[in-house]
Amino acid sequence: MPSRPDTPAITLRNLTLGYERHPAVHHLSLRIEPGSMVAVVGPNGAGKSTLIKALAGELAPLDGTLAGLAGQRIAWLPQHSGLDAGFPIDVRGMVAMGLWHRTGALGRFTAEHRRLCDEALAAVGLAGFETRGLDTLSGGQLQRARFARLILQDAPVVLLDEPFAAVDQRTTDELLTVLHRWQREGRTVVAVLHDLPQVRAHFPLTLLLAREPVAWGPTAEVLTAAHWERAQRLREPFDEQAGVCEASTPVGEPPHYPDHAHEPRHPHVHPHAHGHPHGHAHALAHAPEVRS
Amino acid sequence: MNLSEWLFGPFVEFGFMRQALLGCIALALSAAPVGVFLMLRRMSLMGDAMAHAILPGAAIGYLLFGLSLAAMTVGGIVAGLAVAIGSGLVARNTLIREDTSLAAFYLLSLALGVLIVSVRGNSVDLLHVLFGTVLALDAAALVLLWSITGVTLLTLFLIRRPLILECLDPGFLRQVSGLSPLAHYGFLALLVINLVAGFHALGTLMAVGIMVLPAASARFWVRGVGALLLTATGIALAAAVGGLLVSYHADWPTSPVIVLGLGGVYLLSMAFAPRGVLAQRRAGHSHLRA
Numbered sequence: 001m002p003s004r005p006d007t008p009a010i011t012l013r014n015l016t017l018g019y020e021r022h023p024a025v026h027h028l029s030l031r032i033e034p035g036s037m038v039a040v041v042g043p044n045g046a047g048k049s050t051l052i053k054a055l056a057g058e059l060a061p062l063d064g065t066l067a068g069l070a071g072q073r074i075a076w077l078p079q080h081s082g083l084d085a086g087f088p089i090d091v092r093g094m095v096a097m098g099l100w101h102r103t104g105a106l107g108r109f110t111a112e113h114r115r116l117c118d119e120a121l122a123a124v125g126l127a128g129f130e131t132r133g134l135d136t137l138s139g140g141q142l143q144r145a146r147f148a149r150l151i152l153q154d155a156p157v158v159l160l161d162e163p164f165a166a167v168d169q170r171t172t173d174e175l176l177t178v179l180h181r182w183q184r185e186g187r188t189v190v191a192v193l194h195d196l197p198q199v200r201a202h203f204p205l206t207l208l209l210a211r212e213p214v215a216w217g218p219t220a221e222v223l224t225a226a227h228w229e230r231a232q233r234l235r236e237p238f239d240e241q242a243g244v245c246e247a248s249t250p251v252g253e254p255p256h257y258p259d260h261a262h263e264p265r266h267p268h269v270h271p272h273a274h275g276h277p278h279g280h281a282h283a284l285a286h287a288p289e290v291r292s
Numbered sequence: 293m294n295l296s297e298w299l300f301g302p303f304v305e306f307g308f309m310r311q312a313l314l315g316c317i318a319l320a321l322s323a324a325p326v327g328v329f330l331m332l333r334r335m336s337l338m339g340d341a342m343a344h345a346i347l348p349g350a351a352i353g354y355l356l357f358g359l360s361l362a363a364m365t366v367g368g369i370v371a372g373l374a375v376a377i378g379s380g381l382v383a384r385n386t387l388i389r390e391d392t393s394l395a396a397f398y399l400l401s402l403a404l405g406v407l408i409v410s411v412r413g414n415s416v417d418l419l420h421v422l423f424g425t426v427l428a429l430d431a432a433a434l435v436l437l438w439s440i441t442g443v444t445l446l447t448l449f450l451i452r453r454p455l456i457l458e459c460l461d462p463g464f465l466r467q468v469s470g471l472s473p474l475a476h477y478g479f480l481a482l483l484v485i486n487l488v489a490g491f492h493a494l495g496t497l498m499a500v501g502i503m504v505l506p507a508a509s510a511r512f513w514v515r516g517v518g519a520l521l522l523t524a525t526g527i528a529l530a531a532a533v534g535g536l537l538v539s540y541h542a543d544w545p546t547s548p549v550i551v552l553g554l555g556g557v558y559l560l561s562m563a564f565a566p567r568g569v570l571a572q573r574r575a576g577h578s579h580l581r582a
Contacts, residue, residue: 056467074467082463087332088515089460097457100468105453133515153468 007034007072007156010055010188014064016245017047017054022238023062023245024050026212032068032205034156037183038190039203039219043234046209048192049079052161055190073101075155077146079162079192085134091145092117092130098152120148123178125171140166147175158182160191164198176202196223210234302540308427309540315429315437315493316536316550319502320528322441325448326486327503327528328520329479331511332459338394339500342480343487345375345398347496348405350488355412361432365488372484375401380477426493426536426546433492440489444482451478456517494547501551502528509558512565527557 010032017025025047032038040048053059054066056076087094096109096117103109121127124144129137137145143166150158158179164172179189179202193199199206199219206222208214210231215222302309330336349371350364357363379397383390429437448455454475457465465472490499510523535550542549562568 076467078463081461083461084459087460088511088517088520089456090516094460097461097464097468100453100457103453105469105471106450149464 007186007188008068009033010066010068010157012064012066015054015061015066016063017050017059018062019050021062022242024211025054025209026245027064028209028213029064030207030213030216032188032190034188035183035186036188036205037179037203038188038205038207039199040190040192040207040209041194041196041199041223042209042214042231045211046231046234047211048209049161051209052076052078052159052190052192055157056159069157072157073153073155074157074159075150075153076159077150077161077163079165081146083142083146085137085142087134089134090131091121091126091134091137094134095120095145095148095152098149101153116152117148120151121145123151123174124148125174140168140171143167144171144175147178151178155187157188158190160189162192162194164193164195172198199223298541299537302537308429309536311429311431311434312426312536312546313533314434315426316532317529318434318437318441319489319493320506320532321525322444323486323490323499323502324506324524324528325521326444326479326482327505327507328510328517328524329448329455329459330483330503331507332456332517332520333479335390336504336508338391339483339487339503341394341398342372342375342483343491343496343500344405345401346372346484346487346491348401348408349374350491350496351405351408355408361430361436361492365436365492368488368491369484371401371405372487373481376480376484377477380480384473384476429493437489437493440485444486447478447482451475455479494550498547498551501554502532505551505554505558506531509554509561509565512561512568515567527554531557 012028012030015025015028016023024045028051040051042048050059054061055069056074056078057069092114096103096113098120099109099113099116103113118127118130121130124147126141126144126148129141129145134142134145143163147163150160164175167175176198179191182189191203193203200223203219205217206219207216208222208227208231211234214231215224215227303313327336327339330339346368349367349369351367352371353360353363353365353367375394375397379390379394382388382396383393386393388396451471451474454465454469454471455478458472458475458479462472465475486503487496487499490496490502493499494502506524506528507520509527510520514520514523531553532550535553536546538544538553539546539549563570565571
């Protein structure tokens with residue numbers, strides 16, 4: 001697929017998202033160029049999935065604007081899917097639904113479509129599973145089937161919410177190769193992830209979110225111990241007595257922090273678990289260009 | 293009496309049996325596929341709820357126009373669609389889920405129906421509505437039944453993909469297409485018109501049987517949506533025609549015989565079908581190498 005020079009950048013201006021008027025993402029402003037590969041990281045309850053939902057168009061902002069996605073086809077892999085794994089359909093039939101933009105509700109399912117399905121299944125390591133019933137797949141295999149369907153969606157913008165949860169290491173590596181190929185093809189990839197070494201190794205840009213944006217930019221500059229410590233101060237429960245937020249951060253101003261952030265609830269968790277060597281300089285060592 | 297006489301005699305001899313046969317075939321062809329999708333959407337019990345929801349519409353039609361096919365049909369369809377749309381709107385736009393939302397609406401509708409029938413109707417007419425009149429189907433009723441069958445099969449063919457995806461992964465359907473409401477409400481509308489067709493032939497209480505039982509039985513025999521649709525339709529046809537014959541020869545009421553026949557098929561399938569209980573147990577003693 002050729003790169004898409006006409007694709008607009010995704011621009012968030014002072015975006016506030018939330019539930020029952022409580023902000024889950026607070027005053028977020030950023031610009032994602034087309035063809036970027038962005039990781040979204042942060043503690044539980046930081047608003048990562050909420051942000052992805054809003055980008056997918058499933059959640060209307062409480063405040064601020066979100067531009068650059070209207071009219072674009074978006075492929076979205078939600079964290080929790082309503083997929084009925086007991087439905088009597090084979091794996092190829094389930095994955096084929098990713099071709100909806102080509103077949104529609106009535107179009108014929110051709111030999112070419114079938115070949116695309118089998119290629120997508122092979123790309124996620126599910127070759128040989130084409131005619132297996134969906135109910136015979138393991139949790140990880142089911143996630144790979146959802147990923148194959150996502151590949152078939154062939155969309156310019158791909159949103160992933162913890163795509164590698166329950167997927168083994170070998171398959172994760174294969175799927176990361178797919179993500180890099182997408183980026184080379186000029187697609188925009190935004191992924192919520194928890195594995196920081198993986199983010200350092202594969203994602204040129206990172207947004208560190210703790211309800212408020214903590215840091216945004218090249219991954220090595222974002223994933224510092226100081227930033228991570230600030231992110232950990234997130235107070236998870238909503239403040240039921242919270243008043244109306246008057247702040248309306250102008251575009252481009254650095255992120256600010258809430259007044260109640262001085263009461264850390266969580267002990268400081270060091271971000272470099274997994275026996276990963278400490279150090280930030282190597283972060284982009286084998287990652288592709290930051291911006292195209 | 294030999295076998296062919298037992299099988300064909302009643303239909304050769306009596307016009308009302310030919311009418312009943314045509315009605316039963318129309319009903320089986322249409323209700324069984326609808327039942328398969330009910331099962332796949334995990335809404336089998338919803339069919340029963342809907343059948344009750346139709347009652348006040350049919351009762352109002354009866355009160356205003358007497359035992360008129362058209363009035364009771366239109367009344368039933370209007371009441372059924374009102375409940376389907378009302379509960380669908382609530383389920384899709386509030387925090388109440390589909391089952392609760394439907395229960396609330398159908399109970400309202402049922403209470404209204406019972407009130408109307410007991411204040412104004414008499415119990416003989418009520419028996420017609422509850423148990424159907426398959427042996428008294430006239431030409432107008434047959435035209436109605438076959439029209440409903442035609443509309444149902446055509447609509448199911450047209451909305452098959454969104455409908456399957458709505459059952460398999462509703463979130464994904466909303467992501468790739470705006471057809472989710474069409475699949476949802478279109479299917480509910482099919483459910484309503486098939487229940488109305490069913491209550492003319494089998495009565496409101498039994499109409500659900502010819503939807504739910506063939507689908508549930510087919511699940512024990514085959515895998516895959518297409519195979520389920522064919523198997524369920526075959527079972528429904530066989531049970532409807534068989535039940536009609538048994539009820540004629542034994543002089544029993546038709547609709548309970550048909551539904552009991554379907555129930556028998558269900559129990560036998562559960563026991564002996566390839567995916568039934570006994571086969572599972574036999575398979576449990578050995579396994580494959582890889």
